Amino acid sequence: MVADASMRMADLDPILERRARDPGALLQILREIQELRGNIDTATVTYLCAQLGIPRTRIEGVAGFYSFLNLQPRGEYRVLFSDNITDRMLGNQSLLEAMCHQLWLQPGKVSEDGLVSIATTSCTGMCDQGPAMLVNGRAITRLSLQRVQEIAQLIRNRTPLDSWPADFFRVDDNIRRGGLILDNKLAPGDALRSGLNIGEAGIVEEIKKSGLRGRGGAGFPTGLKWEACRNAAGTTKHVVCNADEGEPGTFKDRVLLTRQADLVFEGMTLCARAIGAQHGYLYLRGEYRYLLDPLQDVLQRRRESNLLGKDILGQSGFDFDIEIHLGAGAYICGEESALIESLEGKRGIPRSRPPFPVTHGYMQQPTAVDNVETFCSAALAIQMGADSFRAIGTAKSSGSKLISVSGDCPRPGIYEYPFGVSVREVLEDCGATNTRAVQVSGPSGICIAESEFHRKLGFEDLPTAGAFMVFDDSRDLFEVARNFVHFFAHESCGFCTPCRVGTSMLKSTMDKIAAGHGTRFDLAEIENLDHVLQTTAHCGLGRTACNPVLHTLKHFRPAYENRLKSLDFEPAFDLDGALARARQMTGRDDAGAHLKTEET
Amino acid sequence: MSDTFHLDGAEVPFESGQTVMQAALAAGHYIPHLCYHPEFKPHGSCKLCTVKVNGRTTASCTMPAEAGLEIESETEELNALRRTLVQMLFAEGNHFCPSCEKSGNCMLQALGYDLEVHTAGFRHLYPDRPVDASHPDILLDFNRCILCELCVRASSEVDGKNVFGLAGRGITKHLIVNAESGQLADTDIALADKAMQVCPVGVILPKRVGFSIPIGSRRYDERPISAQALDDAPRQSAASGGCTACEE
Numbered sequence: 001m002v003a004d005a006s007m008r009m010a011d012l013d014p015i016l017e018r019r020a021r022d023p024g025a026l027l028q029i030l031r032e033i034q035e036l037r038g039n040i041d042t043a044t045v046t047y048l049c050a051q052l053g054i055p056r057t058r059i060e061g062v063a064g065f066y067s068f069l070n071l072q073p074r075g076e077y078r079v080l081f082s083d084n085i086t087d088r089m090l091g092n093q094s095l096l097e098a099m100c101h102q103l104w105l106q107p108g109k110v111s112e113d114g115l116v117s118i119a120t121t122s123c124t125g126m127c128d129q130g131p132a133m134l135v136n137g138r139a140i141t142r143l144s145l146q147r148v149q150e151i152a153q154l155i156r157n158r159t160p161l162d163s164w165p166a167d168f169f170r171v172d173d174n175i176r177r178g179g180l181i182l183d184n185k186l187a188p189g190d191a192l193r194s195g196l197n198i199g200e201a202g203i204v205e206e207i208k209k210s211g212l213r214g215r216g217g218a219g220f221p222t223g224l225k226w227e228a229c230r231n232a233a234g235t236t237k238h239v240v241c242n243a244d245e246g247e248p249g250t251f252k253d254r255v256l257l258t259r260q261a262d263l264v265f266e267g268m269t270l271c272a273r274a275i276g277a278q279h280g281y282l283y284l285r286g287e288y289r290y291l292l293d294p295l296q297d298v299l300q301r302r303r304e305s306n307l308l309g310k311d312i313l314g315q316s317g318f319d320f321d322i323e324i325h326l327g328a329g330a331y332i333c334g335e336e337s338a339l340i341e342s343l344e345g346k347r348g349i350p351r352s353r354p355p356f357p358v359t360h361g362y363m364q365q366p367t368a369v370d371n372v373e374t375f376c377s378a379a380l381a382i383q384m385g386a387d388s389f390r391a392i393g394t395a396k397s398s399g400s401k402l403i404s405v406s407g408d409c410p411r412p413g414i415y416e417y418p419f420g421v422s423v424r425e426v427l428e429d430c431g432a433t434n435t436r437a438v439q440v441s442g443p444s445g446i447c448i449a450e451s452e453f454h455r456k457l458g459f460e461d462l463p464t465a466g467a468f469m470v471f472d473d474s475r476d477l478f479e480v481a482r483n484f485v486h487f488f489a490h491e492s493c494g495f496c497t498p499c500r501v502g503t504s505m506l507k508s509t510m511d512k513i514a515a516g517h518g519t520r521f522d523l524a525e526i527e528n529l530d531h532v533l534q535t536t537a538h539c540g541l542g543r544t545a546c547n548p549v550l551h552t553l554k555h556f557r558p559a560y561e562n563r564l565k566s567l568d569f570e571p572a573f574d575l576d577g578a579l580a581r582a583r584q585m586t587g588r589d590d591a592g593a594h595l596k597t598e599e600t
Numbered sequence: 601m602s603d604t605f606h607l608d609g610a611e612v613p614f615e616s617g618q619t620v621m622q623a624a625l626a627a628g629h630y631i632p633h634l635c636y637h638p639e640f641k642p643h644g645s646c647k648l649c650t651v652k653v654n655g656r657t658t659a660s661c662t663m664p665a666e667a668g669l670e671i672e673s674e675t676e677e678l679n680a681l682r683r684t685l686v687q688m689l690f691a692e693g694n695h696f697c698p699s700c701e702k703s704g705n706c707m708l709q710a711l712g713y714d715l716e717v718h719t720a721g722f723r724h725l726y727p728d729r730p731v732d733a734s735h736p737d738i739l740l741d742f743n744r745c746i747l748c749e750l751c752v753r754a755s756s757e758v759d760g761k762n763v764f765g766l767a768g769r770g771i772t773k774h775l776i777v778n779a780e781s782g783q784l785a786d787t788d789i790a791l792a793d794k795a796m797q798v799c800p801v802g803v804i805l806p807k808r809v810g811f812s813i814p815i816g817s818r819r820y821d822e823r824p825i826s827a828q829a830l831d832d833a834p835r836q837s838a839a840s841g842g843c844t845a846c847e848e
């Protein structure tokens with residue numbers, strides 16, 4: 001019996017050996033088992049407990065935290081439709097319905113024969129070529145009714161994914177406007193050599209002088225971060241590249257990692273030189289699994305060129321290497337301290353700060369965590385010199401910014417501009433017409449209306465991580481906000497009370513308004529909820545969760561008011577809705593099976 | 601000589617390494633809290649202890665004490681936030697105080713009274729959380745769980761057992777036990793465990809001791825939680841500072 005059990009687990013041993021049975025690699029181990037077997041069942045968890053020497057509460061806790069890990073069987077083919085508002089605008093909901101219809105199953109359920117499940121997932125970063133989906137973790141773009149029908153047929157025939165048409169998996173870069181980063185002509189090692197010439201302290205000084213600020217949205221001065229990390233006491237320092245690009249509407253890191261991987265790694269290596277780190281990690285979001293092998297190839301090539309590894313470029317004692325960790329479907333891991341927890345193989349819960357990662361990061365050691373684009377810009381700033389870098393952009397926002405344009409425009413894709421470009425210029429370049437609103441920097445950012453299109457992208461005015469979603473006058477901004485609210489509720493880590501409960505309450509209020517039961521009282525409640533979340537939530541996710549509603553209320557109040565009842569108060573409890581289950585069970589849907597509502 | 605900060609105008613001494621909550625309780629000042637427990641490392645999830653430090657709100661249980669901080673706690677603005685948080689916790693689970701064995705000994709209920717939470721405030725979520733009565737001596741009623749993680753911490757840090765853990769994410773986050781069957785009977789929990797003593801609400805209950813102390817004579821029936829919590833906190837010895845003078 002025991003021998004039998006371990007025989008059934010024999011396929012896991014190579015994974016466990018590769019990860020040296022290290023509990024700190026739990027997330028990577030679980031992810032690889034998920035990929036191999038399609039789920040992580042009870043017996044597997046028991047086996048892992050024994051192999052890793054950790055309690056099953058820890059394993060189930062981690063597996064239950066990440067959306068892409070399944071403790072229950074989810075079918076041989078696990079289909080997840082990307083459900084960002086841009087996917088919705090391109091018709092993903094009707095495609096999902098069509099596919100469910102064709103495969104005879106309900107969304108979220110596994111088919112009776114265990115063949116397939118179909119559900120939704122948060123934005124997969126393919127907004128410029130949506131609607132998109134993931135099948136067993138592999139990205140498929142440009143869905144159409146025809147493509148969905150073909151996929152259903154392939155699934156029904158149990159065709160292995162590797163034999164599906166390659167065009168399904170094609171991801172275009174869609175670079176529409178290049179600039180400092182996208183048009184750079186550096187050869188691998190160029191920036192690194194420049195860095196070695198100016199020395200460790202020189203790199204920090206040059207980055208400080210360049211005025212470079214973090215491109216992940218918060219805009220913290222990169223030079224100060226590196227300096228703090230360099231000065232922090234610690235035995236082992238770390239460089240972490242945050243490629244957990246989860247903000248709906250953002251996909252610039254996807255393109256940078258496809259086209260400029262060397263520049264990203266070069267920036268990380270320069271950072272390592274500056275702070276004295278020997279280990280680097282690229283935390284790649286699970287949705288970009290398809291980039292893993294090409295990135296590993298780039299790392300290998302850099303090792304062979306002595307740009308990574310021991311005595312880099314002949315500098316004795318300059319040892320540094322980079323490892324890639326994959327995420328598994330958790331937006332919150334884009335928050336730097338949650339990302340570090342995740343790197344350590346734990347649930348991605350943001351830490352209490354202080355202390356900050358620069359002194360107590362990965363494994364409680366000094367850690368510099370920067371965005372993909374920040375590392376690219378840092379490498380360029382070192383290569384061209386702080387003064388030349390600073391000459392680009394504006395006074396407080398030096399350099400360039402990659403903008404991920406999606407939504408209602410004929411030319412979605414990546415646009416690189418010097419900081420200070422106006423919203424209107426971007427709209428003109430992407431060919432948008434009749435634009436009603438732009439969501440800058442994703443759901444946690446800001447929604448602006450036409451009266452503000454003169455505003456400029458940059459830390460002085462409109463800070464942005466890069467998302468730029470365009471909505472024309474055919475769009476209902478209430479539905480946009482409701483999509484974002486659902487996103488936050490789905491992605492809340494659940495650690496703190498206000499965010500865990502508050503995002504769910506906000507979601508139910510928005511659903512109540514959508515169902516035509518909203519009142520003025522509900523709008524006031526949203527404002528109260530916002531105050532509670534702003535002041536008490538543990539991290540930025542909770543603090544910004546009400547933004548989409550408040551911003552759209554500010555500019556597009558009629559979109560809400562048209563839906564409100566004229567009453568001051570209306571209970572959220574829907575008497576007729578409560579009978580839905582009974583109707584389903586009895587197969588009735590006649591007038592007698594419904595309660596009359598007082599609407600005239 | 602120890603440093604001090606100001607809490608609602610009173611001078612509070614602290615030792616290096618203490619958080620604002622620890623120093624305040626030691627000096628006889630109550631700040632409402634649920635997930636904080638004097639015997640465990642603060643973890644800052646319930647947010648009931650939110651205070652304003654130099655104008656910015658933060659959880660006082662995890663905020664390191666620093667000399668000269670100006671801290672507000674006992675204000676209507678902050679208590680209004682705390683009321684909403686208590687309402688959220690009530691709405692999130694299934695709490696029926698009149699039939700709960702923990703009534704009168706329950707911190708959530710006691711905070712509700714102390715903060716004067718008079719209404720539900722939110723639509724209740726009525727989650728489906730089956731009880732676990734598998735163990736011969738211990739009942740788990742997950743309906744009342746507020747996810748403070750005290751049992752998780754007690755079991756791993758004190759009992760060395762890891763009987764409890766958290767799974768799921770967001771609003772689906774829930775307490776789990778360390779057994780392949782998922783049932784408490786198959787864990788190594790024992791009645792004498794620390795984890796049995798720390799639940800602030802009525803999740804972890806010994807069987808067959810129901811209502812041995814009548815409702816009306818229980819812990820928070822006698823004294824409000826704001827007074828009780830100070831008795832439980834490790835206090836500074838009278839010799840180490842004049843903090844007794846700060847008490848009202």
